[in-house]
Amino acid sequence: MYVRPHLVVFLWCAMLTEGLTEGRRLRTRRGVCENGTYQHEGRSCCFCQTGHRFLSHCTDKHDTKCEWCGHGTYIDHPNNDDKCQPCQICDSNANMDTMLNCSSSSNTVCRCKDNYYCDKGDLCKACYPCDTCEKHGVKEKCTETTNTVCHDAKEPVHLQVVIVAVLVSFILVAGVGVVVFWLCRKRKYRFKGRPIEPAVHLTDLDLDPYLLDIVEVLDWKTVKRVARRSGMRNTEIEEHELNNKNDVKEQKYTLLQAWSQRQGLRGAYPALIKTLHEMKQRKTADEIQTIVEKGQTE
Numbered sequence: 001m002y003v004r005p006h007l008v009v010f011l012w013c014a015m016l017t018e019g020l021t022e023g024r025r026l027r028t029r030r031g032v033c034e035n036g037t038y039q040h041e042g043r044s045c046c047f048c049q050t051g052h053r054f055l056s057h058c059t060d061k062h063d064t065k066c067e068w069c070g071h072g073t074y075i076d077h078p079n080n081d082d083k084c085q086p087c088q089i090c091d092s093n094a095n096m097d098t099m100l101n102c103s104s105s106s107n108t109v110c111r112c113k114d115n116y117y118c119d120k121g122d123l124c125k126a127c128y129p130c131d132t133c134e135k136h137g138v139k140e141k142c143t144e145t146t147n148t149v150c151h152d153a154k155e156p157v158h159l160q161v162v163i164v165a166v167l168v169s170f171i172l173v174a175g176v177g178v179v180v181f182w183l184c185r186k187r188k189y190r191f192k193g194r195p196i197e198p199a200v201h202l203t204d205l206d207l208d209p210y211l212l213d214i215v216e217v218l219d220w221k222t223v224k225r226v227a228r229r230s231g232m233r234n235t236e237i238e239e240h241e242l243n244n245k246n247d248v249k250e251q252k253y254t255l256l257q258a259w260s261q262r263q264g265l266r267g268a269y270p271a272l273i274k275t276l277h278e279m280k281q282r283k284t285a286d287e288i289q290t291i292v293e294k295g296q297t298e
């Protein structure tokens with residue numbers, strides 16, 4: 001049989017063209033595989049797209065066969081899996097709510113109900129009630145993923161506040177007390193004059209008119225001691241005692257008068273006050289100053 005060379009060329013060309021077409025077809029098919037490919041028996045097959053499951057591999061005649069995931073199941077990535085995953089159910093008995101409903105391409109998203117938490121991330125199967133911190137109060141609020149943080153029992157905020165308040169009041173009261181005490185002392189000295197050194201203008205007063213009143217606040221022993229301190233002899237002092245045997249007031253008066261004479265007109269009053277202070281009879285000295293100052297203003 002004679003075969004025309006044209007026909008041979010034609011057949012070759014046809015075969016070549018068919019081959020090229022097949023190649024182009026494959027390439028095109030691959031180009032359609034938007035979700036990528038997998039290898040099966042030397043062929044590149046398309047993955048099933050998200051939300052679909054695998055039924056059968058691709059052949060020369062057809063692409064990978066896939067099927068939509070039924071209700072209540074999903075696949076969330078391109079795949080060649082023959083089973084869809086069951087959607088998670090947010091169990092309200094486990095204190096969970098549905099945040100996002102399941103779709104064929106995504107699982108349910110659960111969350112904890114209000115005032116419940118789960119700190120196990122993806123492993124959360126149940127949520128636990130948040131601590132109410134009834135004893136010591138909330139330090140940090142509960143979140144979906146962290147429990148409430150309570151105040152430490154050792155340093156409860158209320159006790160701290162109480163301690164600070166007590167300390168502040170104590171310091172305030174003490175401060176006011178010190179100021180009042182200081183003011184009182186100042187006032188006392190201002191009214192009664194400096195004890196050791198009586199005011200200068202009082203030094204030139206004559207003590208005589210006050211002697212009768214002064215001996216009222218002095219006892220015999222004190223008058224004697226004042227007299228002795230200024231160097232009066234015992235015999236002289238006893239003389240006043242003997243001369244007025246049954247009259248203590250007269251004993252005191254005459255002795256004090258004699259003592260006063262020895263001090264001189266200007267010296268008697270300050271000397272008496274000074275001596276009483278030296279004898280630690282501050283109160284008596286103040287009483288005498290009051291008598292004299294009263295007499296001065298009258």
Ligand SMILES: *[C@@H]1O[C@H](CO)[C@@H](O)[C@H](O)[C@H]1NC(C)=O
Binds near residue numbers: 034035050
């Ligand atoms: C998978 O392919 C579909 C179209 O077939 C496209 O809509 C989708 O975005 C692709 N998914 C991914 C993850 O590339």
Ligand SMILES: *[C@@H]1O[C@H](CO)[C@@H](O)[C@H](O)[C@H]1NC(C)=O
Binds near residue numbers: 098099101
């Ligand atoms: C989930 O779907 C149900 C109906 O099936 C609907 O009542 C509910 O509001 C949906 N929840 C969310 C969070 O979309």
